[in-house]
Amino acid sequence: MASSSRVxxxxxxxxxxxxxxxxxxxxxxxxxxxxxxxxxxxDTVSKHDFIVVEFYAPWCGHxxxxxxxxxxxxxxxxxxxxxxxLAKVDxxxxxxxxxxxxxxxxxxxxxxxxxxxxxxxxxxxGPREAEGIVEYLKKQSGxxxxxxxxxxxxxxLVGDKKIVVVGVFKEFSGEAYNNFSxxxxxxxxxxxxxxxxxxxxxxxxxxxxxxxxxxxxxxxDELFVDIExxxxxxxxxxxxxxxMPVLTEFNNDPTNHPFVIKFFNSPNEKAMLFLNxxxxxxxAFKSTYREVAEKYKKEGISFLIGDLEASQxxxxxxxxKEDQVxxxxxxxxGGQKFLKPNLQPDHITSWVKEYKDGKVSPYxxxxxxxxxxxxxxxxxxxDSIQDYxxxxxxxxxEFYAPWCGHxxxxxxILDEVAASYEKDSEVVIAKFDATVNDVPSDFxxxxxxxxYFKTGSGKVLSYDEEDRxxxxxxxxxxxxxxxxxxxxxxxxxxxxxxxx
Numbered sequence: 001m002a003s004s005s006r007v008x009x010x011x012x013x014x015x016x017x018x019x020x021x022x023x024x025x026x027x028x029x030x031x032x033x034x035x036x037x038x039x040x041x042x043d044t045v046s047k048h049d050f051i052v053v054e055f056y057a058p059w060c061g062h063x064x065x066x067x068x069x070x071x072x073x074x075x076x077x078x079x080x081x082x083x084x085x086l087a088k089v090d091x092x093x094x095x096x097x098x099x100x101x102x103x104x105x106x107x108x109x110x111x112x113x114x115x116x117x118x119x120x121x122x123x124x125x126g127p128r129e130a131e132g133i134v135e136y137l138k139k140q141s142g143x144x145x146x147x148x149x150x151x152x153x154x155x156x157l158v159g160d161k162k163i164v165v166v167g168v169f170k171e172f173s174g175e176a177y178n179n180f181s182x183x184x185x186x187x188x189x190x191x192x193x194x195x196x197x198x199x200x201x202x203x204x205x206x207x208x209x210x211x212x213x214x215x216x217x218x219x220x221d222e223l224f225v226d227i228e229x230x231x232x233x234x235x236x237x238x239x240x241x242x243x244m245p246v247l248t249e250f251n252n253d254p255t256n257h258p259f260v261i262k263f264f265n266s267p268n269e270k271a272m273l274f275l276n277x278x279x280x281x282x283x284a285f286k287s288t289y290r291e292v293a294e295k296y297k298k299e300g301i302s303f304l305i306g307d308l309e310a311s312q313x314x315x316x317x318x319x320x321k322e323d324q325v326x327x328x329x330x331x332x333x334g335g336q337k338f339l340k341p342n343l344q345p346d347h348i349t350s351w352v353k354e355y356k357d358g359k360v361s362p363y364x365x366x367x368x369x370x371x372x373x374x375x376x377x378x379x380x381x382x383d384s385i386q387d388y389x390x391x392x393x394x395x396x397x398e399f400y401a402p403w404c405g406h407x408x409x410x411x412x413i414l415d416e417v418a419a420s421y422e423k424d425s426e427v428v429i430a431k432f433d434a435t436v437n438d439v440p441s442d443f444x445x446x447x448x449x450x451x452y453f454k455t456g457s458g459k460v461l462s463y464d465e466e467d468r469x470x471x472x473x474x475x476x477x478x479x480x481x482x483x484x485x486x487x488x489x490x491x492x493x494x495x496x497x498x499x500x
Contacts, residue, residue, distance in 0.1 A: 032074035034087040038095045044087070045118040050141045051085045052124065053112050055100055057092040059405070060108040066128055073133035084141050094466075106446055113140060113189065122189045144184035145193035147172075154201045157194045158217045161255045163243045166202060167195040168211035176212035176230040183235045191239065214238070219255075220245045247286075247293045250306035250314075251277065260304070267333055268302040271352065272314070275326035277307040284345040285326060292352050299356070301330075319365030319436060329363070330355055335441060339363035365438045376418030377411075378430040382437040388454075389442070394427045394481040395454045396463075396473070397443075399434045404448040416470045417477075426456065427477060456482035 036044055036053065045051055054070060056063040074086035091100035091108065103112055103121070111124035126136030148154045148166065158164045165187075167180040172195065184193035200207040204224045205215050216239060217224050227238045248263040249256055263270065273289050275282055286305060293303035306314060308325055315322070318329055324341035328348065331337050338360045340351045354360050366382030373379055380388055380397065388395050398414060400407040418429035432439075439445050442460065443452055451463035453476065461480055465472055 031071065032078050032086070033071050034074075034085060036087045036089050037093065038099055041089065041099055042118070045114050047117070048085055048114070049116060051087060051114050051118075052137060053103075053114060054086070054088045055091040055103065055105045055108065055110045055112070056088055057108045058090065059092070063109045066109050069128060069130045069133065072130035073137070076130070076134050077137060080138065080141075082141075084137050086137075113137075125189050139192070140188065144188040145181065145195050148194045148196035148201055151201050151203075154194070154196070154203055157192065158203055161219050162192065162258075163219075164192045164194065164217045165239055166193070166215050166217065168199045168202075168209055168213045168215065169195060169197060170211050171197070174212075179230045179232050179235065180212075180214065182232055183239070187236065187239060191243070216242045218243060218245075220259075244302065246297055246303065247290050248302070248304040250304055251310045252307070263302055263304050266302050268300050269330060269332050270302050270304065271296075271328065271330045272304045272306060273326065273328045273348070274306045274308060274311050274314070274320070277309075281326075281345065285348075288345045288348050292349055296352065296356070316435070319438075328352075335438070337363045337365070337438075365436070367433065367436050376422055376429065377414050378418075378428060380430045380432045382440075385432065385437075385440060388428065388430060389440075391428070392456050393425075394456050394477065396427075396429050396477060397452050397454065398431045399439065399443065399445045399448065399450040399452070400431055401435045401448040402433065403435075407449045410449050410468055413468060413470050413473070417473050420470075420474065421477075426483070427481065453477065453480055455480060 033054075034044070045053075054063075054066070056066075070086060070088070077084035077086060089096055089099055091097065091105055091110075103110070113122040113124055114120070115122070124136075126140075127133060145167070146153075146157065148157060154166075158166070165184070167177070169177050169180075171177070177195070180193075180195065187193075196202070197211075199205070199209045199211070199213075199215075202215065204217065205226065209226075212228070212230060214227050214230075214235060215224055216227075225242050227235065229235070229238070244262060244266065245259055248259050250260050250263075271293075273285065275285055289303065289305055297303075308322065314320070318331075318337065320327065320329070320339075324339075326343055327339065327341040328343060328351065329337055329339045330352075338355055340347065340360075343351065351360070364382050369381055369384045370379045377398075378388075385397075388397070396414075396417070398407075398410070400410075414429055414431070421427040421429060434445055434448070434450075443450070444462075451473075453461045453463055455461070459480075459482075463473070463476060465476065
């Protein structure tokens with residue numbers, strides 16, 4: 001009997017251990033990110049006051065890197081009170097491409113915050129690792145503005161490394177307070193907001209004001225600035241303009257990165273001075289450049305000064321070289337660039353004035369035009385692309401990036417297409433490395449590869465077909481090409497008729 005009891009006990013212990021292991025495995029395998037598609041998206045979103053949706057593509061490297069962090073954040077936020085729902089949509093699926101278009105998805109991953117059953121849509125502008133996602137979304141899912149009741153509340157909110165907008169009021173009601181609340185709701189993904197009945201609690205500024213007044217705290221320039229105009233448009237303009245440094249500094253300090261992002265997202269003309277911050281002359285450059293920035297800050301130009309060490313990405317993007325430093329480059333909203341390399345501090349003021357007066361010629365990033373271009377797929381660069389566009393021939397042009405996997409897969413197919421047209425002088429197959437050449441404004445290139453077809457008569461068509469086989473591309477060319485000799489003969493006949 002004792003032996004039987006021990007066997008039974010052992011059996012139940014093993015059963016309990018086995019059951020616990022199964023529950024643990026189920027817990028580990030449970031997915032907290034909610035999959036959505038075109039069939040359930042609208043219904044699901046309409047049921048939530050706050051839901052976060054990631055639009056992704058299975059082949060996207062950044063999406064793969066985000067996936068475990070997003071899942072971990074979803075697990076943590078599922079226990080929040082109330083729970084915060086994180087969802088995902090495979091935007092690469094044909095059935096979901098309409099959703100991606102509706103939500104203006106232009107790259108992957110794109111994360112949207114949907115409020116009020118989807119009626120309000122905001123960009124996710126937070127971190128991409130689990131802890132940062134959780135902290136950011138907890139703030140976003142809470143009230144848009146927090147009440148400041150103590151000096152500790154104010155110190156915690158304002159800090160010394162970020163932009164914070166605080167409203168001071170006699171009471172939390174009325175038009176001014178309502179407009180401030182509307183502003184906080186609209187801009188909450190970009191800034192932190194607070195409100196208080198006592199200005200004495202705030203770390204900087206006139207403590208005697210009773211309100212209503214809005215005070216913006218910032219870690220640069222004058223450190224704080226007030227406004228008493230409570231029209232929503234005026235408040236929004238005030239926040240956007242006041243939160244941009246007169247001179248943005250681009251270095252390896254991560255606390256500067258939000259202001260660098262804001263600089264590059266600005267619709268203004270962008271003036272960028274790049275130099276080695278460790279050089280003895282850097283102080284003279286910074287002093288003169290700040291004076292120029294102060295002078296032109298209300299003329300639609302934003303100014304940035306970048307350390308060479310931190311600016312390698314910018315150098316690659318603009319096609320700049322280290323031996324050109326110190327240099328200044330200005331980019332217009334239309335994409336034109338103006339460059340002054342190897343400058344001295346006393347060159348800055350006069351060169352910017354010449355630029356404003358229209359006396360500086362544009363700069364174009366381009367590889368050298370190939371001396372030999374005998375392969376079936378012709379190499380096109382920024383300095384030669386207009387020759388191909390205006391050639392009067394039918395040109396299939398691929399915009400690619402050397403590191404792009406899809407471009408590498410397409411390359412041998414384009415070689416085959418080009419080989420099949422080698423004896424047809426009216427058709428050219430060409431490629432353009434968009435990472436080292438400026439893309440003309442005639443073409444909208446947001447991803448790689450992007451294919452355009454320019455007909456002999458100058459009509460430009462985008463190749464948007466999913467099928468990128470030799471047969472499909474050839475069929476597209478044949479369907480849309482101009483028969484140049486026939487076209488010329490037809491034009492000649494029409495001209496003869498006119499003369500008659």
